[in-house]
Amino acid sequence: MKYLSFDIEATGLAEDDLIIEFALIPFCTESGKLEDSLSWHTYISCPPFEELKPRLDQWVIDHNKELIDKAHSDGITLANFKNEFEAWLTSNEVKEYFKDQPIKKIVLFGKSLNAIDLPFLNRDLGWNFMREYFHHQVLDLSSTVISLVDMGKLPKECLSGSGLMKHMGMGDVAHTALEDAVNTAKMYLKLLEK
Numbered sequence: 001m002k003y004l005s006f007d008i009e010a011t012g013l014a015e016d017d018l019i020i021e022f023a024l025i026p027f028c029t030e031s032g033k034l035e036d037s038l039s040w041h042t043y044i045s046c047p048p049f050e051e052l053k054p055r056l057d058q059w060v061i062d063h064n065k066e067l068i069d070k071a072h073s074d075g076i077t078l079a080n081f082k083n084e085f086e087a088w089l090t091s092n093e094v095k096e097y098f099k100d101q102p103i104k105k106i107v108l109f110g111k112s113l114n115a116i117d118l119p120f121l122n123r124d125l126g127w128n129f130m131r132e133y134f135h136h137q138v139l140d141l142s143s144t145v146i147s148l149v150d151m152g153k154l155p156k157e158c159l160s161g162s163g164l165m166k167h168m169g170m171g172d173v174a175h176t177a178l179e180d181a182v183n184t185a186k187m188y189l190k191l192l193e194k
Contacts, residue, residue: 002028002098003109003139005185007177008117009067011046012057018046019120020071022081023177024088026097027109027185029192034185038097040088041178045075063175082125089133105135111161111184113140141184144191153194 009021023041027034046052049068053061060068076084088094089106098106110117118138122130145164148154157163162173165183168190174180 001030001103001107002026002101003185004106004134005034005109005181005188006117007110007180007184008120009064009175009177010116010120011052011064011068012055012060013116015119017120019044019078019081019124020046020068020075021177022085023181025178025181025185026094027189029189032189032192034182035097038093039178039182040085042081042084043071043075044081045077046071048072067176078124082129085125086129086133103135103137106133107135107137107139109139109141109185109188110181111141113138113142139188141188144188148191 004024004026006022006024008019010019011017021041021043023039025034025036025039046068049065049072052068101107108118118130141164142161145154145158149156149159154164155167158167164187165171165173168187170183170187174183
């Protein structure tokens with residue numbers, strides 16, 4: 001199967017927080033390869049850090065000021081993000097990559113999709129956009145890992161993203177969208193090898 005691994009970074013995890021970074025990379029479980037030539041990354045515009053600071057969680061204040069500053073200065077509008085994402089999805093290269101799949105729409109892949117990423121994308125891109133381009137089934141690495149822990153195939157330390165990264169000898173979680181999308185796909189491919 002081929003999947004679209006993606007990740008977002010946001011100003012927090014609350015319902016009204018903002019997506020500030022988005023990245024994706026397709027990958028194939030049969031070849032075990034990530035398709036670097038089709039990866040895509042963008043920042044999404046947000047208000048300046050000082051304006052957001054009163055409503056930010058302390059972790060975001062301590063770790064994501066630089067990312068928020070980058071999104072504020074270099075980010076594109078949500079409308080442009082939607083247009084550019086749609087252009088990527090409808091490009092000949094992407095259509096060619098995902099053709100001949102047993103599931104006829106693109107299956108999204110990531111970590112903790114249902115809690116964070118999908119609600120934000122449904123909100124910002126719209127229900128109709130998401131249903132037009134993506135299958136209703138998703139593959140969530142977090143759910144897969146929970147199952148493997150329940151079966152005794154992975155230690156409980158792997159229930160966190162950082163624990164799984166360390167268990168697989170891949171270092172620390174980057175908390176940048178493209179590196180996290182890449183590493184999440186690599187972790188899944190490594191799990192399939194075991």
